[in-house]
Amino acid sequence: xxxxxxxxxxxxxxxxxxxxxxxxxxxxxxxxxxxxxxxxxxxxxxxxxxxxxxxxxxxxxxxxxxxxxxxxxxxxxxxxxxxxxxxxxxxxxxxxxxxxxxxxxxxxxxxxxxxxxxxxxxxxxxxxxxxxxxxxxxxxxxxxxxxxxxxxxxxxxxxxxxxxxxxxxxxxxxxxxxxxxxxxxxxxxxxxxxxxxxxxxxxxxxxxxxxxxxxxxxxxxxxxxxxxxxxxxxxxxxxxxxxxxxxxxxxxxxxxxxxxxxxxxxxxxxxxxxxxxxxxxxxxxxxxxxxxxxxxxxxxxxxxxxxxxxxxxxxxxxxxxxxxxxxxxxxxxxxxxxxxxxxxxxxxxxxxxxxxxxxxxxxxxxxxxxxxxxxxxxxxxxxxxxxxxxxxxxxxxxxxxxxxxxxxxxxxxxxxxxxxxxxxxxxxxxxxxxxxx
Numbered sequence: 001x002x003x004x005x006x007x008x009x010x011x012x013x014x015x016x017x018x019x020x021x022x023x024x025x026x027x028x029x030x031x032x033x034x035x036x037x038x039x040x041x042x043x044x045x046x047x048x049x050x051x052x053x054x055x056x057x058x059x060x061x062x063x064x065x066x067x068x069x070x071x072x073x074x075x076x077x078x079x080x081x082x083x084x085x086x087x088x089x090x091x092x093x094x095x096x097x098x099x100x101x102x103x104x105x106x107x108x109x110x111x112x113x114x115x116x117x118x119x120x121x122x123x124x125x126x127x128x129x130x131x132x133x134x135x136x137x138x139x140x141x142x143x144x145x146x147x148x149x150x151x152x153x154x155x156x157x158x159x160x161x162x163x164x165x166x167x168x169x170x171x172x173x174x175x176x177x178x179x180x181x182x183x184x185x186x187x188x189x190x191x192x193x194x195x196x197x198x199x200x201x202x203x204x205x206x207x208x209x210x211x212x213x214x215x216x217x218x219x220x221x222x223x224x225x226x227x228x229x230x231x232x233x234x235x236x237x238x239x240x241x242x243x244x245x246x247x248x249x250x251x252x253x254x255x256x257x258x259x260x261x262x263x264x265x266x267x268x269x270x271x272x273x274x275x276x277x278x279x280x281x282x283x284x285x286x287x288x289x290x291x292x293x294x295x296x297x298x299x300x301x302x303x304x305x306x307x308x309x310x311x312x313x314x315x316x317x318x319x320x321x322x323x324x325x326x327x328x329x330x331x332x333x334x335x336x337x338x339x340x341x342x343x344x345x346x347x348x349x350x351x352x353x354x355x356x357x358x359x360x361x362x363x364x365x366x367x368x369x370x371x372x373x374x375x376x377x378x379x380x381x382x383x384x385x386x387x388x389x390x391x392x393x394x395x396x397x398x399x400x401x402x403x404x405x406x407x408x409x410x411x412x413x414x415x416x417x418x419x420x421x422x423x424x425x426x427x428x429x430x431x432x433x434x435x436x437x
Contacts, residue, residue, distance in 0.1 A: 001043045001044070006043075006044060007138055009036055010135070011306060012033055014138060017428075018032075018338055034339050048133075054130045055130065055133050056129075057126060057127065057128050057129070057152035063106070066154060073100050076279075078096040078101075080170055081097065083177075086181070086207065087301065088168065088170070088295070089168035090302045091140065091143060092161065094145050095145045095146060095157040098146075101225060102149055102151070107240065114243060123242050125148055125149055126150065126151045131152070133156055136156050140157045143214065144214060145157075172292070176292055179284070180204070180291070181206055183285040186285060188265035191266050193265075194219050194263065196265075198212065208294075210307060211307075216256075219256075220260055223257075223263060224259075225237055225273065228260060233248075233261075235273060245258065316367065316397060319402065321403065322400040327355050327400070331403050332345070332370075332373050333347070333401060341437065343359060343360070343363055343378075344360045344362060344368060345357040345360065346360050346375075346377075346407075346408050348407070354420070355390075358377050358408070359430060360376060360377060360378055363437070368401055373405065375406060375409060376410075377409070377410045380432050384414060387418060387421040389422065390421075397424075
């Protein structure tokens, strides 16, 4: 089974709608959708990417393996893989460079708990938390480097690279892509923060993905390396920065770690670091218009191929009792939770363009009919729950079943608080009322 097919199957499995908490195992697992056959699962297992396996990192063993795996790379080889991983090669290969620089500077140390996070080391950031290796591989291939420089995540990434054998070399278009990224960063107005830079890169479509967060992940990686750092918070190519210091932020509203948390466009690109890591590459600005022909074409990249494929799922049927016109009081809608699981919601009233809705009793394998509707509210464990939902007639997987239905029976009055929600979020909110989902 080729890599693209494996990733396509894992993408179907690791959708949020398939995740559930297994009380017996005390773990988050994924249900296997009907679109993935037992033969597909067997093939994934044979490739070492079977779902719902667990890996529990051990601090000392992770650092020992990190050192061994990074010893097989020199800095130039890792820098080649990083640039190739911007376009022609899967994003996974960028992790070789972040791992190498982290391992080069990391001091010998025992685990030191980080604050109240007893499973996280304050020095290296290694998290002794269970992860699913197949899900990690899927995300490394299509997302970016391990969050916050996690050593365990880098070990899993390096294991995959070791299995793959042949290391990618950057093509001319990969080099142009990196230079174009640097060009955009250099052109940003003074004081521009990382979110503005992320948006500017996303608008230029310089990576083979439409996901805006992937550009934010790239900036975090460049900062971790030291290309976007500060004197007080250096990147790994300058000095090893312990995890506790990387966790410092200028305010609680800043999500990213240092150095990026403290960087802005006025500081600019750390030229000495760029030269140290990429001495073989011309990093001067390039023209973004016209740009060279992408090589390989977008559809031939891993991320481009996966993003153009649509999830295999049946179209939502139309109820003969759905009627016409916008949502109003007395309407009942079906919400698709995942393949083979539907629930219903009742519209009590309209408040402006928002529908005040509440879940009803009943879980259905198929799109429910009008005569299957149970006019009895389904509360949360702590009482009734209603929400103001917008976009009921536009949300994917949400379809009207019937109109002019009487108000459902309820054992308690409506709650005082009625939070706002998008209709598309109802499927993820349903588990609060339907614990069995």
